[in-house]
Amino acid sequence: MTAVTAVTDHTSGQEPTEPTGTGASASCERSVADSGRDNSATRDGSSTTGDGTSTGPGPGTGPGPGTGTSTRSWARSATRAPTSDDSAAPAGGKRPRRSRAGRRASARDGAAEQGAAEKNAPETPNGSVDDRTTEPSTTKSRATKSRATKTGTTKSDATKTRTTETGATKKASDRRHARAENVGSDAAEGRSWDDGLIARRVGDPPDNTGHARVEPFDQHRHDAHRDGAPHSSAYDPELRARLDALRELVGLSRARLDGQTLAEAGRVLDQAAARRGLSDRHTVVAIAGATGSGKSTLFNALAGVAISDTGVRRPTTAAPIACSWTDGAAGLLDRLAIPGRLRRRPLQHSSQGPVLDGLVLVDLPDHDSAAVEHRQHVDRILTVVDAVIWVVDPEKYADAVLHERYLRPMAGHAEVSLVVLNQTDRLPGDAAHQVLDDLRRLLDEDGIALGEHGEPGATVLSLSALTGDGVGELREVLGQFVAERGAAARRISADLDAAAARLRPVYAAGRRVGLSERAREEFSDRLADAVGAAAAGQAAERAWRRNAGKACGTPWLRLWRWYEDQRFPLLRAKPSPTPPADEQATARQRVEQAARTVGDEAAAGLPAPWAQSVKDAAARGAQGLPEELDELALTAAYPARRPPRPGWWPLAVLAQASMTLLQIVGGVWLLGQVIGFFPPNLGSPVLLMIAGIVGGPGVEWACRMAARGPARRYGIEAERKLREAAAACGRAQVLDPVAAELLRYREVREQYVRVTGAVAAGPTVAMGSLGAAGSLRSAGSGGSAGGREADPHDRVTELSTTGR
Amino acid sequence: MVTLDVRPQLLDALSALRDRVASARFPLPLTGAPRARANRDELLAQLDDYLVPRLRQPEAPLLVVIGGSTGAGKSTLVNSLVGRQVSEAGVLRPTTRTPVLVCNPEDHHWFAGLRVLPELTRVWMPDHADQSARPERRSGRGERRPGAERGERVLRIETAATLPRGLALLDAPDIDSLVARNRELAAELMCAADIWVMVTTAARYADAVPWHLLRTAKEYDATLVSVLDRVPHQVLADVSRQYGALLTKAGLGEVPRFTIPELPESAGGGGLLPATAVAPLREWLTHRVQDPAAGAHAMSRTAAGLLTSLDSRMPELAGAVSAQYAAALRLTAAVDEAYEREHARVRGRLQAGGVLAGTALSRWRSYPLDCSAGELLDAIVESLAALLLCSVSAAGQRIDERWSREPAAAARELAERDADREGAEHRIGLEARRWSRVLEEYVEDEVRGQENPPDAEVVTALLVTALLGGRRARTAGEALAERIGAHGALKLRDRGGRLLTECVEKVLRAERHRRLAPLAALDIQPEPQAELIAALSVLKKER
Numbered sequence A: 001m002t003a004v005t006a007v008t009d010h011t012s013g014q015e016p017t018e019p020t021g022t023g024a025s026a027s028c029e030r031s032v033a034d035s036g037r038d039n040s041a042t043r044d045g046s047s048t049t050g051d052g053t054s055t056g057p058g059p060g061t062g063p064g065p066g067t068g069t070s071t072r073s074w075a076r077s078a079t080r081a082p083t084s085d086d087s088a089a090p091a092g093g094k095r096p097r098r099s100r101a102g103r104r105a106s107a108r109d110g111a112a113e114q115g116a117a118e119k120n121a122p123e124t125p126n127g128s129v130d131d132r133t134t135e136p137s138t139t140k141s142r143a144t145k146s147r148a149t150k151t152g153t154t155k156s157d158a159t160k161t162r163t164t165e166t167g168a169t170k171k172a173s174d175r176r177h178a179r180a181e182n183v184g185s186d187a188a189e190g191r192s193w194d195d196g197l198i199a200r201r202v203g204d205p206p207d208n209t210g211h212a213r214v215e216p217f218d219q220h221r222h223d224a225h226r227d228g229a230p231h232s233s234a235y236d237p238e239l240r241a242r243l244d245a246l247r248e249l250v251g252l253s254r255a256r257l258d259g260q261t262l263a264e265a266g267r268v269l270d271q272a273a274a275r276r277g278l279s280d281r282h283t284v285v286a287i288a289g290a291t292g293s294g295k296s297t298l299f300n301a302l303a304g305v306a307i308s309d310t311g312v313r314r315p316t317t318a319a320p321i322a323c324s325w326t327d328g329a330a331g332l333l334d335r336l337a338i339p340g341r342l343r344r345r346p347l348q349h350s351s352q353g354p355v356l357d358g359l360v361l362v363d364l365p366d367h368d369s370a371a372v373e374h375r376q377h378v379d380r381i382l383t384v385v386d387a388v389i390w391v392v393d394p395e396k397y398a399d400a401v402l403h404e405r406y407l408r409p410m411a412g413h414a415e416v417s418l419v420v421l422n423q424t425d426r427l428p429g430d431a432a433h434q435v436l437d438d439l440r441r442l443l444d445e446d447g448i449a450l451g452e453h454g455e456p457g458a459t460v461l462s463l464s465a466l467t468g469d470g471v472g473e474l475r476e477v478l479g480q481f482v483a484e485r486g487a488a489a490r491r492i493s494a495d496l497d498a499a500a501a502r503l504r505p506v507y508a509a510g511r512r513v514g515l516s517e518r519a520r521e522e523f524s525d526r527l528a529d530a531v532g533a534a535a536a537g538q539a540a541e542r543a544w545r546r547n548a549g550k551a552c553g554t555p556w557l558r559l560w561r562w563y564e565d566q567r568f569p570l571l572r573a574k575p576s577p578t579p580p581a582d583e584q585a586t587a588r589q590r591v592e593q594a595a596r597t598v599g600d601e602a603a604a605g606l607p608a609p610w611a612q613s614v615k616d617a618a619a620r621g622a623q624g625l626p627e628e629l630d631e632l633a634l635t636a637a638y639p640a641r642r643p644p645r646p647g648w649w650p651l652a653v654l655a656q657a658s659m660t661l662l663q664i665v666g667g668v669w670l671l672g673q674v675i676g677f678f679p680p681n682l683g684s685p686v687l688l689m690i691a692g693i694v695g696g697p698g699v700e701w702a703c704r705m706a707a708r709g710p711a712r713r714y715g716i717e718a719e720r721k722l723r724e725a726a727a728a729c730g731r732a733q734v735l736d737p738v739a740a741e742l743l744r745y746r747e748v749r750e751q752y753v754r755v756t757g758a759v760a761a762g763p764t765v766a767m768g769s770l771g772a773a774g775s776l777r778s779a780g781s782g783g784s785a786g787g788r789e790a791d792p793h794d795r796v797t798e799l800s801t802t803g804r
Numbered sequence B: 001m002v003t004l005d006v007r008p009q010l011l012d013a014l015s016a017l018r019d020r021v022a023s024a025r026f027p028l029p030l031t032g033a034p035r036a037r038a039n040r041d042e043l044l045a046q047l048d049d050y051l052v053p054r055l056r057q058p059e060a061p062l063l064v065v066i067g068g069s070t071g072a073g074k075s076t077l078v079n080s081l082v083g084r085q086v087s088e089a090g091v092l093r094p095t096t097r098t099p100v101l102v103c104n105p106e107d108h109h110w111f112a113g114l115r116v117l118p119e120l121t122r123v124w125m126p127d128h129a130d131q132s133a134r135p136e137r138r139s140g141r142g143e144r145r146p147g148a149e150r151g152e153r154v155l156r157i158e159t160a161a162t163l164p165r166g167l168a169l170l171d172a173p174d175i176d177s178l179v180a181r182n183r184e185l186a187a188e189l190m191c192a193a194d195i196w197v198m199v200t201t202a203a204r205y206a207d208a209v210p211w212h213l214l215r216t217a218k219e220y221d222a223t224l225v226s227v228l229d230r231v232p233h234q235v236l237a238d239v240s241r242q243y244g245a246l247l248t249k250a251g252l253g254e255v256p257r258f259t260i261p262e263l264p265e266s267a268g269g270g271g272l273l274p275a276t277a278v279a280p281l282r283e284w285l286t287h288r289v290q291d292p293a294a295g296a297h298a299m300s301r302t303a304a305g306l307l308t309s310l311d312s313r314m315p316e317l318a319g320a321v322s323a324q325y326a327a328a329l330r331l332t333a334a335v336d337e338a339y340e341r342e343h344a345r346v347r348g349r350l351q352a353g354g355v356l357a358g359t360a361l362s363r364w365r366s367y368p369l370d371c372s373a374g375e376l377l378d379a380i381v382e383s384l385a386a387l388l389l390c391s392v393s394a395a396g397q398r399i400d401e402r403w404s405r406e407p408a409a410a411a412r413e414l415a416e417r418d419a420d421r422e423g424a425e426h427r428i429g430l431e432a433r434r435w436s437r438v439l440e441e442y443v444e445d446e447v448r449g450q451e452n453p454p455d456a457e458v459v460t461a462l463l464v465t466a467l468l469g470g471r472r473a474r475t476a477g478e479a480l481a482e483r484i485g486a487h488g489a490l491k492l493r494d495r496g497g498r499l500l501t502e503c504v505e506k507v508l509r510a511e512r513h514r515r516l517a518p519l520a521a522l523d524i525q526p527e528p529q530a531e532l533i534a535a536l537s538v539l540k541k542e543r
Helices: A002-014 A023-042 A045-055 A064-079 A081-086 A089-107 A113-123 A128-132 A137-190 A208-213 A221-226 A237-253 A259-276 A295-303 A330-335 A372-382 A400-407 A411-416 A431-445 A471-484 A487-507 A517-531 A533-552 A555-567 A588-603 A608-637 A649-674 A683-756 A767-783 A790-800 B008-023 B033-056 B074-082 B105-112 B180-191 B208-220 B233-249 B275-290 B292-351 B359-366 B373-404 B421-448 B456-468 B470-484 B486-522 B527-542
Strands: A283-289 A321-324 A359-363 A387-392 A417-421 A459-462 B062-068 B100-103 B121-123 B154-159 B167-171 B195-201 B223-231 B257-261
Touching: A237 A259, A237 A487, A237 A683, A259 A487, A283 A295, A283 A372, A283 A471, A283 A487, A295 A321, A295 A359, A295 A387, A295 A471, A359 A471, A387 A400, A387 A411, A400 B208, A411 A417, A411 A487, A417 A431, A417 A471, A431 A459, A459 A471, A471 A487, A487 A608, A487 A683, A517 A533, A517 A588, A517 A608, A517 A683, A533 A649, A533 A683, A533 B359, A588 A608, A588 A683, A588 B373, A608 A683, A649 A683, B008 B033, B008 B292, B008 B527, B033 B180, B033 B292, B062 B074, B062 B180, B062 B275, B062 B292, B074 B100, B074 B167, B074 B275, B100 B105, B105 B154, B105 B167, B167 B275, B195 B208, B195 B275, B208 B223, B208 B292, B223 B233, B223 B275, B223 B292, B233 B257, B257 B275, B275 B292, B292 B373, B292 B486, B292 B527, B359 B373, B359 B470, B373 B421, B373 B456, B373 B486, B421 B456, B421 B486, B456 B470, B456 B486, B470 B486
Parallel strands: A283 A359, A283 A387, A387 A417, A417 A459, B062 B167, B062 B195, B100 B154, B121 B154, B195 B223, B223 B257
Antiparallel strands: A321 A359, B100 B167
């Protein structure tokens, strides 16, 4: 019970105004409310809800005093105004920076305050840390001093590490992706065994949010090469960039995707922000497992004192109990909603093993007993801790609940997971090894990377909490793990991977996206069809030729036609009357069909929400289009009612006239000879007449030949004019909006690629770099379990063909 | 005491009901469908593996199925009851993957045949001890197989003289390990049991999964025995008391409860527990066999419980069937509605002369000076086909939209629709051209008798224009009347109009049928629901 007292003292010493709840805490509350409002301005309701649940305990989750404390201290850690005013100069000096961040946040529209804080962080990677923790004021100055000395070295260390890390980080991210992708599919499968009936109908099916919420993890020594230097900045730039990308992605997609789809992403962002605002000197590790596996016994063994009740009664532990090795974890525990009476301290002078400074251990209830509320506790806390120790025992290590409901969905969190086979004392002889090997096999089948041979992944240990056999090794691993202080960031990173994997279906396209040139041309053709461009052109060409024929034809032919018309008036078609202005000259059905076709083609392969928006854009564009085309047909189709007359027509007419004249002259001459008026001379008049008779049609034929080219050109010109006008109209109304939608999608997808971390976040994403990252990735994933390699590779291929 | 009056009528009613259940299908992926399917399978398993054989042959041995969580010590328990190692025990989970049935050699014939669990292939391992004593072993279907081949479900049959006659023990796989096949098989084996023996342990007695199974047993009112295994002897009394309290709380207080302490033998190596540890259970089971009344009680309680459970399970199944039918109706209604709408729209467009637009209009404007009758006719027919195609694809889009909100439409058969826009275009174009050809024949008939007959193609073109051009083609009608006379023109227009309506209806109907074909292939009818309920009521009357 001394432990409890210590925690309480520490809390009150830190917040003297607590009992009265005046000025300071009131202003804190307000600022929390403000940040909440900022969030809701940029996020939709669902993510705000997520915010609420993650930042403070809901009513009734703890006893009154506990709840009050947690809310207040959260508020304090979020704003820190009251304490930092009183504190030493370095802390005070931070305030201007804070408010600058605030200004920037309000200046940039759309960025949540948390986002601004996040973005701002790079400026003060080392400095801001201590400030965030709710340090007792008595230790504050000491902490400040030590920070000052640390700052210089850490900075250079950090830069050095960053450069050497690049390769390793990439590899690690490959692995992450391979795993993250499994998460989705496994989560889907996970539900199938729970389908009811005798053995299968086990308890409540994990609901959607249920398995989504399960993601614990843990980490460890693979980055021992960071030479043990305390890593003071919680999130490295890559992770920050990915979080920023995710935030932007959520903003970009809100109009297209429903809140439910984005809720998970919003939750990850909230968790990231919330965790970031809390102490990064602490690592919160939960002990999870089935009932009777010995969680509490292990907890006590690690703490060195019997804190948690152990017993034979199943289920034993009903509520989570926390044990903090160092001070300043109040904010973290508030976030876990663990009431003050369940916060303990370990045996202070425990001399055994390495120091576990910074460790906050949480003993969870079981996840598999008939008590449903225990499972709810577990599910809730697993989403907010930094790492998890899974305790299994020889009897239950192959339980479906453990593997399908928890381990598989959190396969991506392997680096922040420890799996411990407890109760080895119950196994005879070398059976422990057999069981451990079998456990490793099962974990591997779950897709969990095992931390063997120095690779990152889950550590698997066997021990007996009862006899203490193997507990030392666990302490060692934990000590190293806690000293690295990377668990929180890795947890968030794994969360991010899981969220990205889950969002993949709504962002990744099955094929190359875009409107092909062929589709555009087909669309124009259809529109031209709708306004009848080809037929109009043909009609214009024929009209031109008809006119030419009329102008240059022999008069006899014209006379004959006229006579025919007179004789059979019925057959003479009247020219159609000029179309009235209100006529619907455009074929509506063709326009509609054209827009639908082009929309479908543009949307092919897109994820459903984006495909829908593309189709909608096309359909919207098609609505006013026929009317516009009607107008256009009136203006463009008949600009000049009469075809122009080329310059050679008079000449042709003259030639035709002279041929007719020749015929007449020859005829008259002959007639004159017949009646004896002219001397008989058959040759000349006959020649003249023949010349006229042959020449007339000859001229007409020549004219027709000559008219062909110009008529054709005239017709083509008329068609082209109409077609181009229609195409321009269609482009503006349909193609451009569709292309804009596609562009929006592409933008979102690039953002998504950035979220997955496939590419170093930069202002521009060059396709070349995508390809490069892809090859690296597929090379890196070669080591992971077979069958998974193909998938990341495919994805990269697809992504690298995205842009045009 | 529950007694069962087994009459042929009851058996008939039962097998009729069984057939109805077997023919119930749930092809649409509604939310309740997977559960209904599993329910159907389970019910079928209970009918086939237990109820029907049991009612036919009440004298058959009692089948005791030992079920429970992985690692609870089921195999060790069976071995100890039998007195020798018949089922392999071990520390690796899940241990038992092949169910093992142990019975007295005299009872072997009951299980060697396919009386119960017909879908499991029988396998047996020769037993060195009584090899010579068991000549009938070679009968039946049990050829020896070296282990269970992958994918094949087998049942290993062992005989042991130590078991009393009329008692058979079945060591089932676990109900909760991550080998899904085990869980399914265990559920199926449970269905065949006269007596359910639920084994749990000190570490597990609060687990959700076994409790679920216990509740199921209670629901079916099966004869149940509960064994609390592997209890460390220090806490034996404590744990046993708590478990008893939990059972009482769940309404299972009267269930016979046996506690077996954790002994070094139960941990590993597959050793047998001392006879004293399992003696109470053994005695209890033996008593069921030796006392005819007790045996009949255990047997008839399970059977009657199962029959009673039909009262609630059959309506559930029927409900799922009718939900399927309702969903199918909704899907059909969406299709019908979309096509109705499009049909109305097409009629409107036809009346407004929407066909005479675009290319067709250009042709009509330049006719007859710059355009031949044939070209005009082609353009108009093509325009008609475009109108029909447009409405068909609009209907398709509308249906897609409506179906996307229906979970039932996610069925694989419905989802993989061939995107045959070209196909539809081709079919519709064909239909439109056929219409114009028939019209041309009418015209030829009409003009044949006239002296000085006008060109049939010209008349057809004018007729088509007049039919499809609405107000804007008034002059076409006049020209038509001038050529073949007002009477003939009227007659032609009447016939042509009727033909047009038919053609449009035909096209839309054909396309709608194509759309509905996959759904129709699923053959979801309302009758099975009524049949299920009817079979149940017949059974009730016979009981």
